Amino acid sequence: MRNLFDKSELTIDLTSLLDVIFIVLLVVMCRQTMLTEEQQQATEEAEDSAGRASAAADNFTQHEDKYENIDEYILFIDVTSKYVVANKEGNRTMSISSGLVDGDGLDSISYATEEEDNAYIHLTEKLESEIEKGKKDNKIIILSLNRQDEDILYRDEIAIENIFNEMVQNYDDVYLR
Known part of the structure; x- marks a missing residue:
């Protein structure tokens, strides 16, 4: 084995x-x-x-x-008009801000339909005041509006554009955006 x-x-x-x-x-x-x-x-x-x-x-x-340092040479003034459809009284608001970086809040104007003429006069006065301040500092002024926005009422848009056009005609170095 x-x-x-x-x-x-x-x-x-x-x-x-x-x-x-x-x-x-x-x-x-x-x-x-x-x-x-x-x-x-x-x-x-x-x-x-x-x-x-x-x-x-x-x-x-x-x-x-x-x-x-562009804000040393240019002053931006923005107007924003708001209309809330759900608002039954028809109240609207215009906000005016000035400046590039900080956007110094100047004013907010709330008004009803029957007070819109006074609101436009108040807006004109505020714009003229800010333009004069900008002119003292030798700044170019650029005006802007929330055009063709769904929040702006058409008649407000037309009225504010007319105010802007008047400002452009009355002052040198004022431009629209």
Whole structure:
């Protein structure tokens, strides 16, 4: 009978095992090479994006520097007229603001339909007052209105535009936006 534990007859063929190990090693190395290439490409794209962002930030900074002190030369006067349809009394509101950065609140005029003529006179007086202040400081004045907005009543829009046009005719360096 043969001895099952006899080591002299035991032969292990490792050739196929070595083939499998080398194939696995080859797959791992190829995968690592592909990942390295993808990482390099992602790094290049990130550096490119960072460069573009830096250039955009520099451009914005230059733009901001140019217009940082624009309120020293230009006075913006904004008139916003609001009409709430749900309001049964027909009350409306005109808000007047002046200045670029802070938007110094000048006045808010609330009025009913029967008081609109007085409200327009009050608006004219406020605009003339602000224009005179701007003229003392040698500023260009730009008037703006919430035109063609759904919140403004058409007759208010026409009346305020007429007041603006009168201001443009009466004063130099007053413009409409």
